[in-house]
Amino acid sequence: MIEKKVKVYFPGLNALRFLAAFLVFASHVELLKSRNGFENYYYTPTVYALGGSAVTFFFVLSGFLITYLLFIEKDVTGKISLGQFYLRRILRIWPLYYTVVLAGFFIFPHIPYLQDSLSGNLNDDFYSKLLLFLLLLPNVSYVLFPHTPYISPAWSIGVEEQFYLAWPWLLSRTKKPLRLFIVLLIGIYLIKVILSLILLISNNQADEIVQIGLNIMYFTRFECMIIGAIFAYILHRKKVGLIKILFNKYLQIFAYIAIIALLGTGFQIPALNQIIYSSLFGIIILNLSSNPATIFKLENKILNYLGQISFGLYMYHELSIGISIHFLKDLSFNFNNSGPNLLLYTFALLVTIGIASLSYFLLEKPFLKLKTRFSKIATN
Numbered sequence: 001m002i003e004k005k006v007k008v009y010f011p012g013l014n015a016l017r018f019l020a021a022f023l024v025f026a027s028h029v030e031l032l033k034s035r036n037g038f039e040n041y042y043y044t045p046t047v048y049a050l051g052g053s054a055v056t057f058f059f060v061l062s063g064f065l066i067t068y069l070l071f072i073e074k075d076v077t078g079k080i081s082l083g084q085f086y087l088r089r090i091l092r093i094w095p096l097y098y099t100v101v102l103a104g105f106f107i108f109p110h111i112p113y114l115q116d117s118l119s120g121n122l123n124d125d126f127y128s129k130l131l132l133f134l135l136l137l138p139n140v141s142y143v144l145f146p147h148t149p150y151i152s153p154a155w156s157i158g159v160e161e162q163f164y165l166a167w168p169w170l171l172s173r174t175k176k177p178l179r180l181f182i183v184l185l186i187g188i189y190l191i192k193v194i195l196s197l198i199l200l201i202s203n204n205q206a207d208e209i210v211q212i213g214l215n216i217m218y219f220t221r222f223e224c225m226i227i228g229a230i231f232a233y234i235l236h237r238k239k240v241g242l243i244k245i246l247f248n249k250y251l252q253i254f255a256y257i258a259i260i261a262l263l264g265t266g267f268q269i270p271a272l273n274q275i276i277y278s279s280l281f282g283i284i285i286l287n288l289s290s291n292p293a294t295i296f297k298l299e300n301k302i303l304n305y306l307g308q309i310s311f312g313l314y315m316y317h318e319l320s321i322g323i324s325i326h327f328l329k330d331l332s333f334n335f336n337n338s339g340p341n342l343l344l345y346t347f348a349l350l351v352t353i354g355i356a357s358l359s360y361f362l363l364e365k366p367f368l369k370l371k372t373r374f375s376k377i378a379t380n
Contacts, residue, residue, distance in 0.1 A: 005378040006076050008069060010289035014307025015298035016061060020054040021306075021313040024153070025321070025352065027051030029345055032321045038335040045266020053263060053277055055156050056224050058314075060281040062160055063228025064289075069377050070171050071236040076376055080172040084374040089164055091371040092311075095363055097157050100315045101133045104151030108319070113326050114150065122148055136161045139219040143212060150319045157315075159220050167225075178233055181226050188223050192271075227278040231286050246283055247291045255283040256296075312356030312364065317348075320355055324348035 027050040030042035041047045074080050108114050109122050122129075125145045132141040133151075138158040141148070174180045192214065199210045234242050245251065259280050261267070269276065287294040306313070324347045325335070333340040372378070 005376060006072060007378045008072060009379070010065070012288035012294075012298040013061065013065065013285075014305075014310070015300070015303035016057070016285065016288060016307070017310035018303055018306035018313070019298075020057045020061075021310045021317070022349075023050045023054035024314060025317045025349065026345070027054070028153075028318055029321055029348060032318065032325055033335055033344075036325050036329070038325075046264055049263055049266050049268070053259075056221060056274060056277045057281045058156065059160070059221050059224035060228040060231075060278045061285055063163075063225030064232045064282065064285050065228075065379075066164065066167070067171070067229035068232035068236055069379060070168055071177075071232065073376055074172070080168050082168055082172065085164075085168045087374045088371050089161065091367045091374075092364075093157060093161060095367050096311060096315055096359060097136075097154060098134075099359075099363060100151055100319075101138075101154055104148055104154075105130050105133070108150050114319075114322050133158075140216060142219055143215045150322055153314055153318060155219060159222075160225070162220065163222050163225050178230070181230050181233065185223055185226055188217075188226075192217055221274055223274055224278045227275070227282055228285070231282040235286060235290055246286055247293065249293070249295060251283060252287050252291075252295050255280045259284070306353070309353070309356040309360045312359040313352055316355045316359065317352045320352035321348045324351055 027042070027047055030040040030047050031051075033040035034042050070080050070085070105122070105126075129141045129145050129148060132138060132144075133148075133154065136158045138151075139155040139162075140158075142152065142155045170180060171177060195210050195214050195217070199207060199214065202210070231246075233239075234246070259277075262277070262280075288296065288298060324344060328335075328340065328344055328347065333343065335341050335344055
């Protein structure tokens with residue numbers, strides 16, 4: 001007898017994935033132009049904020065979706081299967097992650113066509129960086145050592161894998177998840193405050209270690225995923241009063257305008273940045289995925305497909321941009337002018353979509369089919 005799976009479908013999430021991946025892509029076009037000696041806008045407040053804010057969005061979305069699915073699994077089966085959860089993560093993440101990482105260390109550096117101003121950094125602390133990437137700690141490598149060309153987006157994948165190592169275990173053992181989420185958030189910010197105070201009042205060699213700790217915490221944005229989980233809790237537990245407030249049309253409008261204003265001005269409140277962005281993104285995710293009266297609807301075939309391959313878009317985009325810059329440069333295009341810039345963006349995006357599509361069908365999809373065997377929930 002074939003077991004019938006519970007279906008969970010959130011409209012608009014694939015479109016959101018693609019839009020976030022595109023913002024990272026746009027930010028990194030400017031970054032790679034910088035590395036190749038062209039005029040660029042990477043260090044303007046808006047462009048600089050785009051990539052980091054989009055990654056924050058990915059973290060919130062991930063925390064929302066995976067926490068909600070774990071709640072449903074517990075409803076359906078009476079428990080959360082840790083073994084099956086870890087198998088699903090391995091089958092979804094590891095094939096693409098390790099393919100790109102190993103190529104970044106052993107193949108890309110030997111292709112002269114892909115050399116840029118960071119290429120010489122790979123040999124510095126080569127084995128230390130390789131070990132950290134293999135242990136799914138690329139965010140630590142990102143802080144301790146020079147960046148590794150074309151695979152630096154992997155840092156956020158490592159953060160998610162670290163978070164989900166403990167997350168299902170915590171959810172399976174708590175009877176009051178909201179209290180758990182709040183305690184964890186407070187704990188994270190207390191650690192940040194304590195480290196910041198030590199740095200402020202200290203005058204010794206420990207300062208460097210404390211600063212490294214703060215930098216690692218900046219990239220290890222567990223609080224973003226926890227905020228996503230809080231929105232999942234509100235939806236799953238049907239907190240009607242809160243849902244009514246969060247579904248309010250004017251709150252939706254405020255969330256969109258606030259995000260545009262923050263990104264447009266590059267305005268930052270360092271201590272609260274992740275909380276502010278994550279909360280606004282949570283409102284948008286909840287409404288687009290669950291509110292029948294959402295003010296925007298993003299469900300269509302093209303965006304669904306692009307969202308479906310968004311993991312590949314994210315992991316391959318730096319490589320695709322590098323290829324595109326060198327190819328167009330060899331054709332004597334000068335990216336200091338607007339026409340060639342538009343061509344670069346278009347060409348690099350098409351290359352990224354092409355590589356991500358090949359990766360999805362040839363590398364990822366066989367593992368995704370296998371992954372469904374270890375899931376009680378069918379999702380989008």
